[in-house]
Amino acid sequence: MNSYSANSTASMLSSSTDTFEVQRSTKAGMITLIISIVLLGLSISMPFWAGSSYLRLFTELACYMAMAQMWNLLGGYGGLVSIGQQAFIGIGGYSLFVWANFVGVDPFTSVALGGIIAALFAVPISQLVFRLPGGAFAIGTWAIAEVLRLVVANTYVLGGGSGASLTALRGIDRATRESVTFWIAVAAAFGSVLLVYMLLRSRFGLALTAIRDSEVASRSQGIDVKKIKFLVYVISSFGFGIAGALYFLANIRISPDAAFGISWSPLIIFMVIIGGAGTIEGPLIGAILFFVLSKIFEDYGTWYLASLGLLAVIVTIWFPKGLWGLVVDHFDLRLFPVQRRLRMPENK
Amino acid sequence: MTYWIDAVLQGVLVGGLYALFALGLSLMFGVMRLVNVAHGDMVILMAFIGYITTQTLGLDPFSAMVVVVPIAFVIGYALQRGVLNKTISKDPLRSLVVTFGISIFIQNLLLEYFSADSRAIYSGGIEAQSIQLTDGLAAGLLPVIILATAVILTFLLQWLFGATRIGRAFRATSDDHDAAALMGVNNAHVYAIATAIAIGILGVAGIYHGMRTTFTPTDGPVQLIYAFEAVIIGGMGSFWGTLAGGMLLGIAQSIGARWDPGWGVLVGHVMFVAVLMFKPNGFFPKTR
Amino acid sequence: MSVLLSTHKLKAFYGDFQALFGIDFEIHTHEIVAIIGANGAGKSTFLKALTGLLQVDKESVFYKGENLGGCRPHEIVSNGIAMVPEGRRLFPSLSVAENLKMGQFTGREGRWTLKQIYALFPILEEKQDMPATSLSGGQQQMVSIGRALMSNPELLICDEISLGLAPIVIKEIYAALGKITQEGLTAIIVEQDVGTAKRVSQRLYCLQEGRVSLQGNSDEVTHDEIAHAYFGD
Numbered sequence: 001m002n003s004y005s006a007n008s009t010a011s012m013l014s015s016s017t018d019t020f021e022v023q024r025s026t027k028a029g030m031i032t033l034i035i036s037i038v039l040l041g042l043s044i045s046m047p048f049w050a051g052s053s054y055l056r057l058f059t060e061l062a063c064y065m066a067m068a069q070m071w072n073l074l075g076g077y078g079g080l081v082s083i084g085q086q087a088f089i090g091i092g093g094y095s096l097f098v099w100a101n102f103v104g105v106d107p108f109t110s111v112a113l114g115g116i117i118a119a120l121f122a123v124p125i126s127q128l129v130f131r132l133p134g135g136a137f138a139i140g141t142w143a144i145a146e147v148l149r150l151v152v153a154n155t156y157v158l159g160g161g162s163g164a165s166l167t168a169l170r171g172i173d174r175a176t177r178e179s180v181t182f183w184i185a186v187a188a189a190f191g192s193v194l195l196v197y198m199l200l201r202s203r204f205g206l207a208l209t210a211i212r213d214s215e216v217a218s219r220s221q222g223i224d225v226k227k228i229k230f231l232v233y234v235i236s237s238f239g240f241g242i243a244g245a246l247y248f249l250a251n252i253r254i255s256p257d258a259a260f261g262i263s264w265s266p267l268i269i270f271m272v273i274i275g276g277a278g279t280i281e282g283p284l285i286g287a288i289l290f291f292v293l294s295k296i297f298e299d300y301g302t303w304y305l306a307s308l309g310l311l312a313v314i315v316t317i318w319f320p321k322g323l324w325g326l327v328v329d330h331f332d333l334r335l336f337p338v339q340r341r342l343r344m345p346e347n348k
Numbered sequence: 349m350t351y352w353i354d355a356v357l358q359g360v361l362v363g364g365l366y367a368l369f370a371l372g373l374s375l376m377f378g379v380m381r382l383v384n385v386a387h388g389d390m391v392i393l394m395a396f397i398g399y400i401t402t403q404t405l406g407l408d409p410f411s412a413m414v415v416v417v418p419i420a421f422v423i424g425y426a427l428q429r430g431v432l433n434k435t436i437s438k439d440p441l442r443s444l445v446v447t448f449g450i451s452i453f454i455q456n457l458l459l460e461y462f463s464a465d466s467r468a469i470y471s472g473g474i475e476a477q478s479i480q481l482t483d484g485l486a487a488g489l490l491p492v493i494i495l496a497t498a499v500i501l502t503f504l505l506q507w508l509f510g511a512t513r514i515g516r517a518f519r520a521t522s523d524d525h526d527a528a529a530l531m532g533v534n535n536a537h538v539y540a541i542a543t544a545i546a547i548g549i550l551g552v553a554g555i556y557h558g559m560r561t562t563f564t565p566t567d568g569p570v571q572l573i574y575a576f577e578a579v580i581i582g583g584m585g586s587f588w589g590t591l592a593g594g595m596l597l598g599i600a601q602s603i604g605a606r607w608d609p610g611w612g613v614l615v616g617h618v619m620f621v622a623v624l625m626f627k628p629n630g631f632f633p634k635t636r
Numbered sequence: 637m638s639v640l641l642s643t644h645k646l647k648a649f650y651g652d653f654q655a656l657f658g659i660d661f662e663i664h665t666h667e668i669v670a671i672i673g674a675n676g677a678g679k680s681t682f683l684k685a686l687t688g689l690l691q692v693d694k695e696s697v698f699y700k701g702e703n704l705g706g707c708r709p710h711e712i713v714s715n716g717i718a719m720v721p722e723g724r725r726l727f728p729s730l731s732v733a734e735n736l737k738m739g740q741f742t743g744r745e746g747r748w749t750l751k752q753i754y755a756l757f758p759i760l761e762e763k764q765d766m767p768a769t770s771l772s773g774g775q776q777q778m779v780s781i782g783r784a785l786m787s788n789p790e791l792l793i794c795d796e797i798s799l800g801l802a803p804i805v806i807k808e809i810y811a812a813l814g815k816i817t818q819e820g821l822t823a824i825i826v827e828q829d830v831g832t833a834k835r836v837s838q839r840l841y842c843l844q845e846g847r848v849s850l851q852g853n854s855d856e857v858t859h860d861e862i863a864h865a866y867f868g869d
Contacts, residue, residue: 075441076441079439079441081440081441081444081445083385083444083448128621128624128625129624131624131628132580132624133381134381134383134440135377135381135382135383135440135443135444136377136383136576136580136584137440138383138385138440138444139383139385139572139573139576140576140580140624142569142573143573143576143577143617143620144621146573146617147614147617147618147621150613150614150617151614154610154611154614262569265448266448266449266451266452269445269448270445270449273445277441301456302456302457302459302460303456303460305452305455305456306452306453306456306457306460308449308452309448309449309450309451309452309453309454309455309456310449310453311449312445312446312448312449312452313431313445313446313449313450313453316435316442316445316446316449317431317434317435317442317446320442513737513741516730516734516737516738516741517738517741519727519729519730519734520727520729520730520738522729523727523728523729523730524725524727526689526709526725527721527725527726527727528727528738529688529689529708529709529710530687530689530709530713530718530719530721530725531713531738531739531741531742531783531787532709532710532713532714532741532742532787533710533738533741534708534710535710
């Protein structure tokens with residue numbers, strides 16, 4: 001906790017020289033830290049005591065968590081509403097296959113390379129889509145994902161429209177493959193949360209919040225809005241690349257439709273919106289909720305998806321802060337203390 | 349040579365349909381800065397409504413438009429007034445998520461009722477007729493009718509915007525919605541009229557789409573992308589630009605397809621990317 | 637003379653922030669009332685409340701025998717209250733003539749037509765097909781006033797119409813406004829310049845921190861009183 005005299009601000013609010021405290025940690029935050037460490041320990045040990053079907057399920061969940069967190073960084077914090085992040089899921093996935101199958105890098109290292117390649121692609125792509133204003137940006141990102149899907153589908157060496165199998169996994173025994181994949185998944189899920197948390201607590205996070213509140217005002221304060229947005233886009237794409245590569249590492253097979261398909265976007269965006277955009281907790285809750293719901297309602301495919309669409313509409317209009325927003329409003333609970341709150345010391 | 353002229357001709361004709369998809373998108377963006385992610389799904393929804401109308405009432409597709417367009421108009425008005433008006437703000441997040449939700453809702457409801465089977469609207473043989481232009485060149489009658497419709501609707505929209513009371517209100521509210529309200533403009537109503545017109549046009553476009561090709565409940569997103577690319581290629585803010593954008597996209601796809609059948613759509617996308625790269629305001633940007 | 641519009645304990649909020657703390661105000665038919673006050677005193681907020689851009693309690697605004705508080709802006713202008721907004725707020729995509737025609741959107745009939753506006757401001761007829769925002773500041777202000785008049789209001793509200801204009805242009809604008817009001821229009825004028833405000837109005841109100849700090853006949857209030865009402869102690 002740090003505190004300092006805020007005379008200039010105080011004199012605007014009242015004539016006395018009160019001392020405010022800028023509070024950055026909460027009790028809940030400490031509890032979160034402890035729970036996180038316990039959960040991390042449990043997760044890491046899971047391959048030693050849990051069945052492989054559970055490992056597979058949790059790997060999938062971890063992918064969703066990482067993707068939701070990365071979309072939230074982009075759309076919830078950065079105000080860059082993309083419905084084309086599947087472009088980077090696909091790039092991450094296919095680059096895993098290229099590195100592992102063709103270059104011979106071991107498949108697990110290739111997952112990290114997937115993230116880097118996705119970030120590299122994000123640089124030129126951002127130069128294109130950033131030219132589109134507001135809502136048009138969203139459709140533009142989607143169009144780019146479509147372009148990539150078609151290019152890959154027409155590229156014979158990548159397996160064309162029918163896709164490819166991760167042959168590089170031959171020779172790695174199943175237990176090792178499943179355990180290592182799962183550990184990477186754990187790293188991705190925890191890492192994405194940690195990354196967003198660290199980003200938001202840094203000066204970068206302050207700038208991001210300022211831009212979200214008022215782009216014009218931020219610019220006049222000397223914040224390079226374009227650069228910040230560019231960085232958010234690249235970081236988010238890196239995360240999507242990792243998550244994409246991981247997803248297809250667990251899946252062993254990849255195809256252009258599965259990798260670059262539009263069906264990723266509603267899934268991830270609805271997770272974030274229903275969980276609560278613009279918070280770290282929201283996407284986590286959203287991802288878990290969706291994961292559970294999708295397993296329960298697997299057999300009601302179209303009705304389930306139609307209801308999700310409707311739910312997204314209802315939540316956006318009537319509960320814009322999402323599920324986590326409801327929790328915060330009722331209990332003033334913040335698990336991840338990324339905000340700075342002015343508090344009058346109580347003895348005053 | 350005739351081979352490539354024919355490619356351009358067929359591209360222009362397809363472009364007419366893309367323009368019909370795109371006009372409404374352009375209109376909604378122009379008036380409210382609203383991007384309707386469900387636009388393509390509404391094309392397909394209208395195709396299905398047209399399909400039912402022709403099947404159950406025994407109407408020919410053109411008469412069916414008399415039924416479907418008012419339905420589309422009412423759907424558009426109600427959607428904007430009841431739902432989308434609540435999402436309009438500087439931040440595009442809410443309107444995008446809501447229209448995305450509607451998109452998923454429409455797709456899956458259509459899948460539930462009509463299954464994934466492909467269907468077509470029976471057009472009474474008109475799809476087989478064509479106009480012989482020269483020895484090697486012929487234009488299908490239906491595509492020519494579609495293109496003519498697109499040109500007429502573009503003209504009507506341009507006139508509506510430029511020379512009528514509601515058109516002035518559209519432009520005024522787009523410039524400054526508070527100032528427009530101070531002039532007596534009920535923004536909620538004006539926005540709803542704009543969406544009603546946009547979706548109303550899809551009443552025509554959806555039926556034409558169903559007459560030209562088969563369609564399934566999940567075909568919407570592709571139509572949205574074509575419509576969007578047409579708007580961007582043409583340049584936002586001008587309906588003539590949107591019409592031209594539709595044609596340019598059609599030409600690019602048609603030439604691409606002659607080159608290699610698998611690359612048609614992709615060449616269209618490449619054109620879109622090239623426009624973003626070199627002419628980000630499109631070919632016919634608004635001059636004012 | 638009857639009261640045309642009055643407010644009773646008018647309170648206004650921006651979210652949690654209260655900007656007006658119970659304003660009591662009235663204006664009679666054919667009267668010109670000026671509202672003065674320092675920046676942030678609540679003048680613009682008060683006008684927003686009158687024109688419906690800011691929602692207030694139903695009973696707090698009373699106009700021609702009806703409660704007008706909480707009505708939407710388009711309903712209020714239909715009832716005959718027109719506003720010349722601060723900064724003119726002309727529509728850049730519309731020509732001069734089209735901007736003026738926007739004033740007619742409600743369809744209220746009366747003495748003001750395009751022809752009448754052109755008679756008042758002949759320069760506008762000359763430039764009627766030009767984009768409105770390509771005109772000079774003074775001419776743009778004429779468009780903005782003309783646009784408000786086109787709705788044939790009973791009450792005209794002018795928000796800082798002299799802001800950013802050359803003194804000679806301000807004189808011209810107020811001369812035109814004098815002509816208009818002599819014909820029986822009621823007007824509320826918000827002015828930064830106290831001298832102008834006193835000269836053109838019969839009565840004035842001074843706002844300070846969201847409250848009325850002074851009211852009286854314009855030719856009776858002294859500069860000392862105004863200075864005191866402006867800044868408080």
